[in-house]
Amino acid sequence: MEDQPRWLTDEEMEAWLALVSMLIKLPQALDGQLQRDAGISHFEYQVLAGLSMSAGRTIRMSELAQLADGSLSRLSHVVSRLEKRGWVRRCTDPDDGRYTLAVLTDDGWQKVVETAPGHVATVRECVIEPLTKAQIRQLRDIGRRITDAADPGGTCPG
Amino acid sequence: MEDQPRWLTDEEMEAWLALVSMLIKLPQALDGQLQRDAGISHFEYQVLAGLSMSAGRTIRMSELAQLADGSLSRLSHVVSRLEKRGWVRRCTDPDDGRYTLAVLTDDGWQKVVETAPGHVATVRECVIEPLTKAQIRQLRDIGRRITDAADPGGTCPG
DNA sequence: CTCATTTACTTGAAGCGTCAAGTAAAGTGA
């Protein structure tokens, strides 16, 4: 990749190690709380939450995949499971038969309403409260820059 | 969790969404590069790198698990695979038969030497270079605070 | 010295994500 691989300085290494730990521990904390209290994964929550915020609680699979930061294939599997649990229905888009519309059922809406407060509390506890207001702005900027660098041009999901 | 769930402000939500995207995209980028160029996962790299930095290229499983931020069970499975590929050996600690020592073989050392430059380059590209020097320090502090909040007291691995 | 407990690790089954391959509808060119 480079002839002379530039190693990391001490400062860079400290930041990198702190980031790696966060990358492991934070998803565990988020998934753990949702799994214990609601029996769903963080990704499933993102799917339900994305649906709940869509007009008519309905959205195309491909748009939902982007909202929830996942591949279409992953979403398809997850929606199948959510369908079995009665929280989501699928139907073909009448305007264009290639699209599939995911629809949040009343039970699914209820599930989001029940689950959201606990999830938000965990996010506050793990992310918002440990940081100062300035750090929250810093985090937004840092997060965006790293995301752009890691995924230049926002993925074409497979 | 709270009677009156405090929702997130716009600033908090922006930071949170940026963080969630980073949480998805960065591991994908890191795993992707290592998988393509070296045929190993990021976790496997962390295990090999942890071993390569240990005295005598030898370390107890439980210490290695903490170094690599993973459960003992996960590590055990991964070391089994690395053993099959000839990069790691296991032996019982002569001082205390309950401990297992993982030892990096010469082939394993060679693998780390081959793989490290490309991995470091990806870390530079995705994390270090997109940020200013100030942001790198901010990231270290933010990462530590979030990790502490998400995992109060540094896990007892299962 | 013996039995129970603790510690450190291993193992097998179950579930989720990814990848490659497949299907079906819509668009395109002759």
Next chain:
DNA sequence: TCACTTTACTTGACGCTTCAAGTAAATGAG
């Protein structure tokens, strides 16, 4: 209008992680 391509999604197999249960060595109580 008939094939060819593209788009949107689904499906099945495989690999990895987690969880629960198990093993084996060391420690501790009586």
